[in-house]
Amino acid sequence: QLQVERTTGKICLTLVWGTAELKWTQPALSRLTKELVKLDPDLWHSMWCHCNDSPGNNIFSRNPRNWHRLSGLEFVREPLPVGSMGWLYFSPLAFRQGNMDGFDIIANDVARAVPAGSKVCELYAGVGLLGLTSLVYHHNLHGEEGSLVWVRCSDENPANTRCFTPSLQSIPREITEHPNEKAVAAAPTLGEIMKRMEAGEGVLDEETARVGPKATYTVATAGFALKTGQALGADVLIVDPPRKGLDDDVLDELCKPFNPKQPNVESPNMLAIDDYLVNWTNDVQTLIYVSCGFDALARDCERLLSSQGGWKLDSATGYVL
Numbered sequence: 394q395l396q397v398e399r400t401t402g403k404i405c406l407t408l409v410w411g412t413a414e415l416k417w418t419q420p421a422l423s424r425l426t427k428e429l430v431k432l433d434p435d436l437w438h439s440m441w442c443h444c445n446d447s448p449g450n451n452i453f454s455r456n457p458r459n460w461h462r463l464s465g466l467e468f469v470r471e472p473l474p475v476g477s478m479g480w481l482y483f484s485p486l487a488f489r490q491g492n493m494d495g496f497d498i499i500a501n502d503v504a505r506a507v508p509a510g511s512k513v514c515e516l517y518a519g520v521g522l523l524g525l526t527s528l529v530y531h532h533n534l535h536g537e538e539g540s541l542v543w544v545r546c547s548d549e550n551p552a553n554t555r556c557f558t559p560s561l562q563s564i565p566r567e568i569t570e571h572p573n574e575k576a577v578a579a580a581p582t583l584g585e586i587m588k589r590m591e592a593g594e595g596v597l598d599e600e601t602a603r604v605g606p607k608a609t610y611t612v613a614t615a616g617f618a619l620k621t622g623q624a625l626g627a628d629v630l631i632v633d634p635p636r637k638g639l640d641d642d643v644l645d646e647l648c649k650p651f652n653p654k655q656p657n658v659e660s661p662n663m664l665a666i667d668d669y670l671v672n673w674t675n676d677v678q679t680l681i682y683v684s685c686g687f688d689a690l691a692r693d694c695e696r697l698l699s700s701q702g703g704w705k706l707d708s709a710t711g712y713v714l
Contacts, residue, residue, distance in 0.1 A: 396489060398469045403438035405469050407485045409453070413446045415461045426463055439465025441485050453486075455550060460486055468556065474500040474522075475530045479564035481522055486552035488519050495714040496522075499683060502710065504530035506681050507629050509539035512659075514627040514677075516615040516643065517634045518546035520556040521608070523683070524631065525564065528608055532568045540568070542603070545627070547611040547618035557610045571603040616642030619673040626659030629679045638689025646674045648700035680704065 394407040406429070410418045426440055440463040445454055468482040469489070474497035483489040490496040504527040507513060511531075515524040524544040532540040546557065561569055611618055615634070619642070624630055630647075632639060639647075649672045657676050658664060664671060680697075684690035697704045 394485065396469055396483070396485070398438050399471060399493060401438065404436055405438045405441070405465070405485060407441045407443055409443045409445055411446050412444050415442060415444055418442060418444070422463075430464075437465060438469060439463075439467070443485070455486065455552065457486065457552070468559065473529055473564070474498075474526050475504060476533050478529055478533070478568065479525070480560060481520060481525070482556045482559045482563075483520060484552060484556060487550060487556050490714075492714045495712060499712055500526040501530070503527065503631060503681055503683065506679070506708075507531065507541070507631075508679065509535050510542065511628040511679075512542045512626055513544045513629045513631060514618075514624040515544065515546045515631040515633075516548075516618060516623075517632055518548045518553070518610075519550075519633070520553050520560060521546040521610060523633060525560060525608060527631075529564060529568055537567075537572075541607065544608040545611065545623045546608065547613050547615070547623055549612065549614045551612050554610050554612060561606070561608055569608055570606050614640070616640050616646075619643060619646050620668070622659075622661035622673070624674050624677060625661060625664075626657060626676050627674075628677065629681065630674060630677045631681045631683070633683040634689070636686035636689060638684070638686060638693050644693060644696060646672065647677075647680065647697060647704070648702045649674070650701035651675060651703060 394409075396405040396407075397403070398405065408422070408425070410422065412418060415422075422442060429440075430437060442461045442463055443453060444459050444461070445452065447454065468484055471481045471483065471493060473479040473481060500523055503523050507527045507530075509531055513524060513527060515521065518524060521544075524546045528541050528544050611621070611623060613621065613623075615632070618624075632643070634640070652672045652675055655666070655672055655675050656664070661668070661671070682690065682693070694706065698706060
């Protein structure tokens with residue numbers, strides 16, 4: 394696998410070796426890498442070896458023990474698709490779009506489709522590209538007043554958190570964190586929160602009660618992320634599933650009818666109903682579906698539009714990547 398870091402033109406090379414352990418690649422692997430470096434020493438960003446002797450069709454395994462960095466840096470670094478603030482970090486263990494130039498256009502369109510001031514949940518998030526792009530886009534366009542309240546990203550690949558963390562840290566803190574001093578002093582106690590809920594009032598004072606990072610990452614399948622409350626309180630749900638489309642348990646949640654009796658809260662701890670009665674996407678008003686498999690998109694859209702979820706198709710755009 395060859396990945397080009399666009400800002401430097403250097404190549405991250407991953408060699409796949411049909412063996413269980415790195416020691417069985419020698420001396421051939423060392424000879425090969427030395428010859429490659431000798432041909433063009435300035436071409437290589439990094440070199441990796443992925444050991445995989447499994448009989449299945451998967452070329453790459455997510456087991457970190459199968460991955461060995463032979464030389465160079467851990468991450469390929471790409472600029473965020475909006476403005477000049479922040480970077481996206483990718484290791485070979487994480488999914489990276491083959492056509493980053495083309496996907497930058499999609500990321501910008503997704504960010505524009507997110508209403509200002511939204512709370513966003515991103516499933517199948519990869520390294521958090523779409524969520525972080527939306528966060529920076531709205532801060533640049535609207536300032537703090539119209540910036541996103543929070544972005545919750547999730548994906549089942551545990552390697553993604555090592556990419557998400559430096560990406561988030563590369564963005565200025567005034568974009569990624571809530572203002573702290575006033576908020577800490579005014580944050581309500583648990584007792585005050587319960588009194589507000591009993592009185593039918595909002596759980597949080599949006600201006601004063603929020604602290605900490607606006608963007609977070611959870612390692613979980615899309616269905617598990619939903620059922621642990623990742624989309625509770627979210628206005629917008631972004632999904633970018635693999636070619637097969639949305640998982641059945643995600644579709645099941647999105648097809649449930651709106652429950653007007655379910656309170657709009659941001660944590661399952663604030664719900665006084667059993668989990669099996671919860672509509673985990675009850676608060677979502679906008680669904681942004683990025684698809685790489687048209688057949689799956691058509692199938693999922695048909696089910697969504699014919700369900701009791703109340704979904705209506707607002708727009709559809711095709712991209713050539």
